[in-house]
Amino acid sequence: MSEEAEVEELEERLDSDDYTLDRKVITGILYAVDTEDREKLVELMEPLHAADIADLLEQINAFDRRRMVLLYDKEFDGEILSELDESIREEVITILNPDVLAEAVRELDSDDVVDLLEDLEDEQQAAILGALEASDRVAVQQALTYPEESAGRLMQREVVAAPEHWNVGQAIDYMREREDLPEQFYHIILVDPRMKPVAHVTLGKVMASPRVTQLADLVEPMFRTFSATEDEGNVAYAFNQYHLISAPVVDDDDRLVGVITIDDAMIVLDEEHDEDILRLAGVSEESSLTDRVIDTTKRRFPWLAVNLVTAILASLVIAQFEATIAQFVALAVLMPIVASMGGNAGTQSLTVAVRSIATKDLTGANVWRVIRRECLVGLVNGVIFAVVMGIVGLIWFGSPGLGYVIAAAMVINLVIAGLAGTVIPVALDRFGIDPALASGAFVTTVTDIVGFFAFLGLAGVILL
Amino acid sequence: MSEEAEVEELEERLDSDDYTLDRKVITGILYAVDTEDREKLVELMEPLHAADIADLLEQINAFDRRRMVLLYDKEFDGEILSELDESIREEVITILNPDVLAEAVRELDSDDVVDLLEDLEDEQQAAILGALEASDRVAVQQALTYPEESAGRLMQREVVAAPEHWNVGQAIDYMREREDLPEQFYHIILVDPRMKPVAHVTLGKVMASPRVTQLADLVEPMFRTFSATEDEGNVAYAFNQYHLISAPVVDDDDRLVGVITIDDAMIVLDEEHDEDILRLAGVSEESSLTDRVIDTTKRRFPWLAVNLVTAILASLVIAQFEATIAQFVALAVLMPIVASMGGNAGTQSLTVAVRSIATKDLTGANVWRVIRRECLVGLVNGVIFAVVMGIVGLIWFGSPGLGYVIAAAMVINLVIAGLAGTVIPVALDRFGIDPALASGAFVTTVTDIVGFFAFLGLAGVILL
Numbered sequence: 037m038s039e040e041a042e043v044e045e046l047e048e049r050l051d052s053d054d055y056t057l058d059r060k061v062i063t064g065i066l067y068a069v070d071t072e073d074r075e076k077l078v079e080l081m082e083p084l085h086a087a088d089i090a091d092l093l094e095q096i097n098a099f100d101r102r103r104m105v106l107l108y109d110k111e112f113d114g115e116i117l118s119e120l121d122e123s124i125r126e127e128v129i130t131i132l133n134p135d136v137l138a139e140a141v142r143e144l145d146s147d148d149v150v151d152l153l154e155d156l157e158d159e160q161q162a163a164i165l166g167a168l169e170a171s172d173r174v175a176v177q178q179a180l181t182y183p184e185e186s187a188g189r190l191m192q193r194e195v196v197a198a199p200e201h202w203n204v205g206q207a208i209d210y211m212r213e214r215e216d217l218p219e220q221f222y223h224i225i226l227v228d229p230r231m232k233p234v235a236h237v238t239l240g241k242v243m244a245s246p247r248v249t250q251l252a253d254l255v256e257p258m259f260r261t262f263s264a265t266e267d268e269g270n271v272a273y274a275f276n277q278y279h280l281i282s283a284p285v286v287d288d289d290d291r292l293v294g295v296i297t298i299d300d301a302m303i304v305l306d307e308e309h310d311e312d313i314l315r316l317a318g319v320s321e322e323s324s325l326t327d328r329v330i331d332t333t334k335r336r337f338p339w340l341a342v343n344l345v346t347a348i349l350a351s352l353v354i355a356q357f358e359a360t361i362a363q364f365v366a367l368a369v370l371m372p373i374v375a376s377m378g379g380n381a382g383t384q385s386l387t388v389a390v391r392s393i394a395t396k397d398l399t400g401a402n403v404w405r406v407i408r409r410e411c412l413v414g415l416v417n418g419v420i421f422a423v424v425m426g427i428v429g430l431i432w433f434g435s436p437g438l439g440y441v442i443a444a445a446m447v448i449n450l451v452i453a454g455l456a457g458t459v460i461p462v463a464l465d466r467f468g469i470d471p472a473l474a475s476g477a478f479v480t481t482v483t484d485i486v487g488f489f490a491f492l493g494l495a496g497v498i499l500l
Numbered sequence: 501m502s503e504e505a506e507v508e509e510l511e512e513r514l515d516s517d518d519y520t521l522d523r524k525v526i527t528g529i530l531y532a533v534d535t536e537d538r539e540k541l542v543e544l545m546e547p548l549h550a551a552d553i554a555d556l557l558e559q560i561n562a563f564d565r566r567r568m569v570l571l572y573d574k575e576f577d578g579e580i581l582s583e584l585d586e587s588i589r590e591e592v593i594t595i596l597n598p599d600v601l602a603e604a605v606r607e608l609d610s611d612d613v614v615d616l617l618e619d620l621e622d623e624q625q626a627a628i629l630g631a632l633e634a635s636d637r638v639a640v641q642q643a644l645t646y647p648e649e650s651a652g653r654l655m656q657r658e659v660v661a662a663p664e665h666w667n668v669g670q671a672i673d674y675m676r677e678r679e680d681l682p683e684q685f686y687h688i689i690l691v692d693p694r695m696k697p698v699a700h701v702t703l704g705k706v707m708a709s710p711r712v713t714q715l716a717d718l719v720e721p722m723f724r725t726f727s728a729t730e731d732e733g734n735v736a737y738a739f740n741q742y743h744l745i746s747a748p749v750v751d752d753d754d755r756l757v758g759v760i761t762i763d764d765a766m767i768v769l770d771e772e773h774d775e776d777i778l779r780l781a782g783v784s785e786e787s788s789l790t791d792r793v794i795d796t797t798k799r800r801f802p803w804l805a806v807n808l809v810t811a812i813l814a815s816l817v818i819a820q821f822e823a824t825i826a827q828f829v830a831l832a833v834l835m836p837i838v839a840s841m842g843g844n845a846g847t848q849s850l851t852v853a854v855r856s857i858a859t860k861d862l863t864g865a866n867v868w869r870v871i872r873r874e875c876l877v878g879l880v881n882g883v884i885f886a887v888v889m890g891i892v893g894l895i896w897f898g899s900p901g902l903g904y905v906i907a908a909a910m911v912i913n914l915v916i917a918g919l920a921g922t923v924i925p926v927a928l929d930r931f932g933i934d935p936a937l938a939s940g941a942f943v944t945t946v947t948d949i950v951g952f953f954a955f956l957g958l959a960g961v962i963l964l
Binding site: 312351 | 561675686706803832848862865866884889
């Protein structure tokens with residue numbers, strides 16, 4: 037196949053439905069790296085978006101990554117750095133030729149540089165800050181004075197603002213004259229003489245209006261500002277809830293200091309979701325496929341340790357009934373079923389509760405109704421599975437008593453699962469603890485203990 | 501407190517950090533409903549965003565909801581309908597006075613009407629379609645011909661396009677003359693004579709350039725179009741991956757038919773995340789706090805049924821070792837610990853794998869490395885917990901043999917958990933099954949069975 041045809045095929049693949057860099061593309065690039073064919077590498081990478089190149093770097097192994105970064109050299113741009121996972125980013129920064137790194141960083145917007153810097157070691161931070169032009173360096177250092185994960189870190193400092201008494205013609209002339217307009221902006225922010233944002237107008241409305249129209253006559257009905265110290269999670273929630281496109285950020289004196297756009301909010305929302313989903317599964321902190329074994333092990337360990345403690349608690353409950361089990365071994369066979377059903381039902385309830393708390397749909401106004409509903413759902417499903425398991429117990433072990441016991445334990449545990457699955461996350465949230473992080477351990481502890489206790493306790497009373 | 505002061509306080513509360521409608525606001529509104537004080541209700545609701553009113557309607561009970569909707573009457577606007585959860589939306593549509601409903605729907609953009617219609621019963625659909633003006637009705641009916649969850653349903657049909665040879669002045673004049681510009685738009689799409697989109701320019705660049713500048717000289721480097729039949733999940737992924745703000749949608753002949761904006765993509769991304777998180781917990785289909793008990797029960801049932809089957813499978817494994825347990829009841833006490841640790845470790849691995857598949861970070865290029873890493877993590881954590889449990893077993897039951905058995909079973913089960921937690925979702929994905937939906941059941945079945953088998957089997961060999 038000719039080279040042009042290959043490149044064409046590559047582009048076609050990238051346009052294909054699944055948006056994944058497929059194996060063949062990666063093979064071509066790795067072959068160029070193997071043969072140290074710089075020209076070919078640059079040609080193959082050219083059609084790729086920085087986000088795709090970052091994905092590619094994350095997916096290949098460290099040896100190939102090093103060779104590829106060194107071969108790609110001057111072509112390596114700042115966007116790729118921005119898109120990389122934290123752990124790989126640190127690695128790549130140490131590989132890059134300092135001149136290439138400096139050039140790459142200088143291309144970036146200040147908010148991207150901040151994002152890049154905040155996760156780096158001091159030494160690497162200093163290297164990057166040193167590479168910036170003086171004005172950019174001041175801007176970045178100022179952004180770093182805001183708390184981590186705040187609106188101040190998320191915002192871009194380049195804003196387009198106009199006095200509230202301007203008309204459309206003045207705004208257009210101002211923009212035509214200004215040299216350093218941001219790459220992307222969607223609103224002109226109207227400010228009062230003290231630089232306090234009072235409203236904003238969309239570019240579309242400005243362009244569609246005659247030059248004499250007052251900007252003040254075009255303002256949007258929905259306008260919200262954020263404090264620079266506001267948590268980025270709240271900012272993302274507000275963007276999602278109120279369908280904001282961009283919003284000004286103000287300092288403590290209500291003066292305009294920056295602007296947050298929806299694409300930044302989308303990234304935060306995406307991260308928060310990922311965090312929730314991972315926390316629910318007991319994978320704490322940021323976690324990615326590119327982490328090393330030792331880091332991953334450390335991140336998984338705490339939750340497993342918590343789980344070990346709760347499992348031992350459940351075992352202590354079982355130990356109380358050793359004599360009963362010794363007389364009736366079938367109990368040992370069936371008891372995990374009751375605990376497992378309770379654990380699953382509890383996880384269902386708690387996941388719905390955690391999501392509803394995150395989206396602020398579960399509040400004081402409806403919490404009792406939700407708890408009642410979850411218990412009722414547990415009751416209905418409990419009765420159905422009680423009948424099934426009663427029959428299974430009867431047929432399998434030929435003991436009607438065992439059937440009654442497992443049926444009763446099932447109903448009790450599924451109702452408790454609904455109750456615990458809702459009350460525990462709500463209570464944790466009230467105490468200021470992230471319910472996504474801690475609910476799972478508590479809920480399964482409750483359902484294990486209740487499950488074993490109800491099943492073995494009832495068996496002790498009824499069967500012996 | 502005077503009424504003005506109350507309203508002021510209400511507004512202040514809405515500006516407060518947590519963005520939740522607090523109890524006091526809701527109480528005030530419900531009091532107005534109770535006293536049938538329409539004026540007061542309208543006054544209290546006025547500062548609220550449609551999304552907040554929708555949340556409020558979702559959080560109060562059905563009786564209050566009915567009275568509130570009827571009292572609010574003419575003020576009820578289409579935005580509120582758009583923001584409501586599906587189940588509550590159907591309820592509210594039947595409550596609303598038909599004239600109010602018709603008026604509310606007429607205010608909406610065509611894509612919002614489509615979104616509203618697709619979940620409704622035929623009868624309600626007909627009522628709403630009937631309320632639309634003829635041109636809007638045609639637009640909506642045409643959108644409904646695209647597959648569900650496709651780009652064609654997501655897009656808005658109002659586009660701003662210009663011939664590729666136009667200059668800035670022509671574009672501005674065109675927009676000033678056009679009456680029906682979309683509420684929100686961020687790019688002017690350049691089309692060739694056959695209406696095929698070839699590039700786009702941001703409004704910011706257009707406004708900042710002199711009238712004689714050719715639009716073709718201002719085009720953005722990143723430009724992507726979507727086919728109208730493309731899955732909305734892929735669209736959302738591309739918006740997130742490539743930081744798109746808006747993108748044209750084309751029909752089978754590559755002609756421009758609409759445009760998708762980032763706020764639509766953000767909603768889809770949010771829904772897909774919710775779906776993933778709920779599916780991982782075994783809550784299938786759309787699910788919300790406002791569903792009735794019977795619907796919720798039905799949605800939770802299938803997963804619990806699957807879990808019952810897998811739990812019974814695990815019990816069958818235990819049943820093979822009844823004789824061993826009868827001789828050594830401590831085994832019954834300790835066996836749930838091994839299974840539970842395996843289940844949790846497996847869930848950790850599978851959650852990371854499912855997320856990585858969703859974000860297309862886990863691919864053919866790195867799957868073997870990831871599997872190796874997960875197994876190694878399982879091995880390291882397995883050894884640590886093996887030591888801990890060996891000691892616990894020894895101290896608790898005074899049996900070194902029991903200590904060895906539980907330690908060995910722990911290592912085996914945690915390695916298998918890492919393996920199964922990665923291989924199962926990857927395999928499901930290859931077979932076209934959503935890994936978020938089905939992995940959990942498979943993985944915990946594997947860890948339960950391996951856990952019980954390894955622990956009880958080793959015990960049978962070593963202890964007896």
